[in-house]
Amino acid sequence: MNQAQRLPLPALRKQKRSKQALAEERWGYLFIAPWILGFIIFIVGPMLASLYFSFTQYSFPLTPRWIGLGNYIQAFSKDELFPTSLWNTVYYVGLSVPLGVLLSLALALLMDRNIPGRPIWRTIYYLPSIVPTVAAAFLFLYIFQPDYGLINGWLWRLFAIEGPGWFISRVWVKPTLILLSLWAAGGPTMIIILAGLQGIPGELYDAAEVDGADRWQKFLNITLPMLSPTLFFVSVTGLIGAFKIFSAAYVSTGGGPFYGSYFYVLHLFTQAFRHWNLGYASALAWILFVIILILTLVQFKLAGRWVYYESGMVDEPK
Amino acid sequence: MTTRSEAGTLQSKHERNARTRRQRVSGFNLLVSLLTVALAVLFVFPLYWAVASALKRPVELNIIPPLWFPPNPQWQNFIMINDTIPFYRFMWNTAVVTILTTIGGVLSASLVGYGFSHFRFRGRNVLFLIVLSTMMLPSEVTLIPTYLIFNQLGWIDSFKPLIVPAYLGGGAFSIFLFRQFFSSIPKELNDAAKIDGCNPLRFYLSILMPLSIPVTITLCILYFQYAWNDLMGPLLYLTSLEKYTVSVGLLFLRTQALSSISQRGAPTEHLLMAGSVLSMLPALILFFLLQRYFIRGVIMSGIKG
Numbered sequence: 216m217n218q219a220q221r222l223p224l225p226a227l228r229k230q231k232r233s234k235q236a237l238a239e240e241r242w243g244y245l246f247i248a249p250w251i252l253g254f255i256i257f258i259v260g261p262m263l264a265s266l267y268f269s270f271t272q273y274s275f276p277l278t279p280r281w282i283g284l285g286n287y288i289q290a291f292s293k294d295e296l297f298p299t300s301l302w303n304t305v306y307y308v309g310l311s312v313p314l315g316v317l318l319s320l321a322l323a324l325l326m327d328r329n330i331p332g333r334p335i336w337r338t339i340y341y342l343p344s345i346v347p348t349v350a351a352a353f354l355f356l357y358i359f360q361p362d363y364g365l366i367n368g369w370l371w372r373l374f375a376i377e378g379p380g381w382f383i384s385r386v387w388v389k390p391t392l393i394l395l396s397l398w399a400a401g402g403p404t405m406i407i408i409l410a411g412l413q414g415i416p417g418e419l420y421d422a423a424e425v426d427g428a429d430r431w432q433k434f435l436n437i438t439l440p441m442l443s444p445t446l447f448f449v450s451v452t453g454l455i456g457a458f459k460i461f462s463a464a465y466v467s468t469g470g471g472p473f474y475g476s477y478f479y480v481l482h483l484f485t486q487a488f489r490h491w492n493l494g495y496a497s498a499l500a501w502i503l504f505v506i507i508l509i510l511t512l513v514q515f516k517l518a519g520r521w522v523y524y525e526s527g528m529v530d531e532p533k
Numbered sequence: 534m535t536t537r538s539e540a541g542t543l544q545s546k547h548e549r550n551a552r553t554r555r556q557r558v559s560g561f562n563l564l565v566s567l568l569t570v571a572l573a574v575l576f577v578f579p580l581y582w583a584v585a586s587a588l589k590r591p592v593e594l595n596i597i598p599p600l601w602f603p604p605n606p607q608w609q610n611f612i613m614i615n616d617t618i619p620f621y622r623f624m625w626n627t628a629v630v631t632i633l634t635t636i637g638g639v640l641s642a643s644l645v646g647y648g649f650s651h652f653r654f655r656g657r658n659v660l661f662l663i664v665l666s667t668m669m670l671p672s673e674v675t676l677i678p679t680y681l682i683f684n685q686l687g688w689i690d691s692f693k694p695l696i697v698p699a700y701l702g703g704g705a706f707s708i709f710l711f712r713q714f715f716s717s718i719p720k721e722l723n724d725a726a727k728i729d730g731c732n733p734l735r736f737y738l739s740i741l742m743p744l745s746i747p748v749t750i751t752l753c754i755l756y757f758q759y760a761w762n763d764l765m766g767p768l769l770y771l772t773s774l775e776k777y778t779v780s781v782g783l784l785f786l787r788t789q790a791l792s793s794i795s796q797r798g799a800p801t802e803h804l805l806m807a808g809s810v811l812s813m814l815p816a817l818i819l820f821f822l823l824q825r826y827f828i829r830g831v832i833m834s835g836i837k838g
Contacts, residue, residue: 239652242733246648249641250664250708253701258667261678268677325569338824339573342580345816347762349780350809353787354583357802363595365582372598398576430561451669459671462764466784483673488769493677500673507671 265497273494286498297499299474300482303389307478308457311393315457316449318397319404320442326405327412337409341402348399352467355395356382382468385475392463392476404449411445412438440523447522451514458507479503583813587611587806594800610807618790620808622775623782628815630692630767630778631760634699638756639749642703646711647737651723661712668705680769694770695763699756707752714748715741750826758816779812 244251269286271279290297326337343351358365359381367378379387419437428436439446461480464470470477470485483503487496586594587610588603614620649661683694702708718741726736742749767778777785786808791801820827 236653240654243648243652243654243657246652246733247645247660249700250645250702251660253641253698254663254667256682257679257698257701258670258675261675261682264678264681265674265676322572325565325572328565330566330569334824336569336573339577342817342820343576345758345820346580346809346813347764347780347783347816349762349764349783350583350812353783353805353809354579357586357806358579358582360595363597365599368597368599398579401576455669455671459673466764480673487677488680493681497677500671500676504671504674507669511669 265500268494268497269501270498271494273492273497275491275493279494282494286495287502289495290498290502296474296477296482300477300479303475303477304458304460304479306389307393307460308454310390311396312450312453312457314393315397315400315404315453316446318401319408319449320446322401322405323408323412324438326409337405340405343399344402346399348462349466351395351399352463355391355398356467359391383472385473388468388472388475392460392467395463396457396460400453404453407449408442408445411442415441443522444524447514447518451511454510454514455507458503458510580813583806583810586802587810589803591800591803594802607803610803611811614786614804614807614811617804618782618786619775620779620782620786620811623777623779624811624815626692626776627761627778627780630695631757633692633696634760635753635756637696637699638703638707639752640703641700642707642752643711643742643745643749644737645702645708646715647733647741649708649712650715651733664705664708668709683770689770690772690776691770692776695760695766699760707756710748710752711745714745718744747826750823754819754823754827757819761816783808783812 268279270281270283272282272285273279322340326333326340330336346354359367361367361378361380361383364381366381370376370378381387381391415438419441420433423433423437459480460478461484464476464478464481465484468476470481479499480503483496483499486492486499585601585603588606588608589600590605590607593600593603645664649657649664679694683689686693688694722740723736726740731740762780763778764780764784767781768784771777771781774785783805787805791804
């Protein structure tokens with residue numbers, strides 16, 4: 216107490232502040248400690264380990280043997296299933312992401328209107344996403360069954376068209392899985408876009424109406440630009456999620472028919488946990504990571520051209 | 534103000550235009566409303582079909598033209614499915630894993646989010662950026678070593694690999710949501726608590742969390758759905774039948790249990806659909822009960838940022 220009285224006032228305040236700051240720091244680190252622990256154990260550690268494994272021949276449970284770029288060379292030259300699985304995934308992503316965003320955008324626009332029973336419709340669109348993937352896949356397998364399923368039944372009775380094999384057709388299996396993803400993911404994406412829509416200030420539309428803009432012009436010049444950050448977010452996360460397609464194919468077709476639905480992660484999973492080629496599978500995982508990283512960076516770079524933020528364009532002209 | 538006699542033609546032209554405009558507008562609205570209903574039917578119909586099929590007898594399943602209503606609802610299918618495989622056990626297992634995971638995730642993520650939002654410490658912004666970037670990390674890149682870790686620990690064929698990770702941070706997305714929400718709490722609350730001598734933990738328990746019920750409930754729903762529907766985790770880490778969760782159990786039902794029955798030629802979709810319907814129920818019920826909070830929580834958390 217005496218010591219404090221003898222110190223000049225500014226120095227006293229500085230001492231008190233740093234003690235408070237130090238205590239605050241300690242509490243901060245304490246609260247984020249669970250995440251730091253999880254980050255080291257389940258993210259950093261495994262990432263470094265799998266990078267190391269990717270350069271080894273690792274037939275579990277034997278010990279890993281260093282082979283340098285051997286796995287990567289094998290992937291790009293000797294493994295026939297590598298290009299197949301990659302193509303299947305690219306096909307799937309290339310269709311399901313744009314179609315998914317379009318569908319969810321349409322649903323969100325529909326839900327943005329003041330119609331009776333709006334919560335009911337909104338819930339209905341969201342419901343399929345709650346269904347477990349396994350159950351959804353079985354349901355679709357049943358409905359799209361070529362011989363006695365509903366879809367082919369209607370195609371025949373209403374239009375006299377002989378429906379395709381859907382899940383058991385090498386050509387149609389990917390589109391069928393894309394349909395499944397549209398059904399299951401349309402709802403949550405709709406919710407996100409809807410939130411974005413409802414954040415657009417109404418005055419913009421009023422001003423446009425005064426200027427004589429019609430419905431389509433309002434959509435193109437107000438809705439889309441103001442929605443572009445949300446659409447960007449949805450595209451980036453959608454792309455990353457779609458690249459990891461696994462469960463639906465594993466459950467419904469096991470990768471068939473004739474590797475028609477043999478997606479990249481399915482290939483990875485098979486190599487890792489059926490053939491126990493942990494080294495090769497790790498290389499496959501890192502290749503996937505790099506691909507996703509590059510695609511995401513490309514999207515960010517392109518964002519400067521079409522994503523509009525209130526504060527101005529993302530990329531200033533240099 | 535035009536009079537009838539002088540500008541009769543002009544007035545009636547106005548009237549005609551107004552009428553056509555109204556017709557055009559309601560024509561568009563009608564089309565859009567039809568679209569709304571049509572899409573809703575498309576979205577909900579498969580769910581209806583699952584329930585209807587679950588209540589049919591095998592002979593009623595695959596006939597042409599299809600039966601829209603099960604003529605004799607076979608509620609016993611929901612019991613029979615448990616005779617084929619221990620399905621109720623699967624549901625119990627899944628409930629245990631899901632509830633423990635949800636508690637861990639919400640607890641962990643809220644504590645971490647609290648740390649990032651209410652405290653200043655060195656490296657805070659960098660660390661939070663790292664949290665965000667892990668949201669984009671494909672889990673495949675950590676899958677194999679994580680499996681090896683659990684193998685070393687002897688945790689294979691137990692629920693621990695599915696539950697424990699949720700307690701260590703709970704997932705970047707949840708941390709992000711909590712942190713965003715906590716940041717929006719006015720600073721005065723914090724200062725007032727500090728003056729009253731409230732320590733950070735008590736502040737978290739008695740003030741912060743009670744204020745965050747919508748976000749917490751939203752995340753509970755999301756965790757619940759994620760954990761309940763998870764396939765990859767149980768597929769990897771559960772090897773004995775009695776420990777299976779619903780997703781692996783359903784898969785097992787189709788690939789092994791039912792294929793031996795259907796060798797006799799009888800359709801088995803009624804059991805598959807019964808299992809599927811049962812597997813959907815908990816998440817559906819939870820969603821319906823807590824819908825209000827869920828939508829509010831999504832909006833409150835400012836997801837579009």
